[in-house]
Amino acid sequence: MDQLVITQEHTDPTVAAQLAAELGLPLADVIPETCRYTLTLTPDRLELRTLGKGAPGPIYVDFVEGANAHRRKFGGGRGQLLPKAAGLKGDYLPHVVDATAGLGRDAFVLASLGCQVTMIERSPIAFALLRDGLQRAQAATDVTDIAARMMLIRANATEWLGQIAPDQRPDVVVVDPMFPDRGKAALAKKEMQAFQVLIGDDLDAECLLEAALGAARRRVIVKRPRLADIISGAKPSTQIIGQSTRFDVYVRPVTHA
Template identity: 75%
Template sequence: MPPIVVTHVGPHLAPQAQALADELALPCLDAPPPGCPYALTLTDTRLELRSLGKGAPGPIYVDFVEGANAHRRKFGGGRGQLLPKAAGLKGDYFPDVVDATAGLGRDAFVLASLGCRVRMLERSPIAYALLRDGLARARADADTAEIADRLSLYRTEATSWLDGLPEAERPDVIVVDPMFPDRGKAALAKKEMQAFQLLIGDDLDAPTLLLGALATAKRRVIVKRPRLAEIIDGPKPATQIMGQSTRFDVYVIHAPC
């Protein structure tokens, strides 16, 4: 992982920043040293992952209250969105969901906003810290508190977590959104997300996670992929739900006879 330090915007935040640095086993400094490419910075309002240097993009943070998540919550199309369709939401059916690769929590928040309980799994300590911060702020806001209460967060490696899950806690649906290396100009993400991917790392064990999800989910496994990407190595999906730039590969679990 590239060099990264924990910083803060004022001395009143130094104790919290030091506690976070201790948790993540990272250096805690009042300001990033020259040449350091990234800083996990505690501000008065949120935790930010900042790219540093000339021409650096804006910060990455988790915000379920405002911005894109708020717009999607209010105007995103409800159950008509691709993910709710892939998860099978209809009528009074609200599946219990595990998001096995939570990332920045956007898909989990969509499902929670529509009534699903979602357990978010994230193995990257940096992504987990950003998610935890965003979830805490969502729980403190009147507009999102009820939705946030349907979200729970675990810092864990998904395959082993699923393997150890008791029968009574198996979810109806498991969502997998693996992060793969960019291939060519068409696959290049925004600069902000390129930095996030570099720090978080690629999910090269996605085929193993898919098999674990198929062995655990009661009804469906959903794999989110770029529209033109190949399917993950392993069983073929039962169907695909296509968007303009994204698709959802849907694996239907058949109950044993």
Template identity: 55%
Template sequence: MSDTPCRVAVCWLLPELEQPARDLAARLQLPVATADSIEAELLLRLGGDGLSLQATGADAPGAVRVDFVEGALAHRRQFGGGAGQMVAKAVGLRGAVRPTVLDATAGLGRDAFVLASLGCEVTLIERQPIIAALLEDGLQRAREAGGEVAEIAERMTLIQGDAITFMAQWAAAAPQVIHLDPMFPHREKSALVKKEMRLFRPLAGDDLDAPALLAAAWALASHRVAVKRPRKAPSIDGPPPSAQLSGQSSRYDIYGKKKLG
């Protein structure tokens, strides 16, 4: 992954959020954007509804933020199919079996939230600091919301850093399942229309070290590794998967070590 080659700055949308925004900018080592100062390709905006990332170009997509309380994830939590969802099947949920999961490519935390909502304890690793900041903000707001969403968020633990390094140095009990969703290399003909992709690819780049990520996950996981891929993409270089689950646009390559439950 690249080290933020595009220009990113932090701004605030309410006067009372100026100091928290400046603190965030200092922590992420990013400049502060004000009306009469820096121009940036991406703005990390702190507002009353939390932290969001917004491109500034003329044809820029809308802002992206992590929201576990309302919107698409709330709908998925209530009506998304429960343990019948592909990600749940891929990590081995069935009956009362709820494995401990390490999501080593957390992104915006959607898959991790689904697994936590189904009862799994999930550790998330995200190596891009700006994406991790969005995720941290979303988790904090979920905890503050109370009720069921707060209980789900309490089952999610976020680590910001390089997953390969963390997995190699892992000192706690090994996760039973490791979930990987590496950024797939961009092809001009592929329909990457989601606004998250348009915003995050300049930040995160492609996961060109996916084979090393898989190797580290295989070495650490006690039971299985589940790798999310575009449906027609090749498997990651390395040993062949022991099973596959396919959906309409994506699939899971499953690398089994021993049976869960």
């Protein structure tokens, strides 16, 4: 991936070298002119940066401050669309697998409400950003208990779900596939365009949905833009629709396994 290099600012160069080796990316003291992005270790966090004139701000995972802190304090609790889709009621707190963890935002919402959440991420770049954010959250008093309910695994979710032991099956599987650009109405925020370029599209969404349906005990939730088509295959049992986002809910048959 010659458009991305590892850099570090006032941090232990050994840590940067270890990250570069893990990701198979070059560690650069001087950023090449042709480079479009950097994965930069700062004293505070790991950042994905877009370079060039008019570039947006960095992408990083922060479960302590910013948007996630606002969601935790003022996000509406169980009244949010995702908890409704997951079926949170009374003392029912399902074990959730977020099969496309991304930047961990949906996982954090559910964990902040008391769910145990297993985050699966196959992209090494997204995994590194998530791991960095989760480690910082584990050390922060305000969200230590929430971070303790979040487990991160680097894996291909389709394969991982297909191999899960019967007694380890989650109650709920959340799937939020990244699809190719669908035009201006669906363009991600400018900051997220770098993330989509480097992480890539989930062109195997149908296979992932099938694996999720086979693994979930109670529900599969697919997050989609409000006007987008459903994923080919099984039809959702119901839909929970917001202003810009829709959750397609697939209720699984009750079993005694």
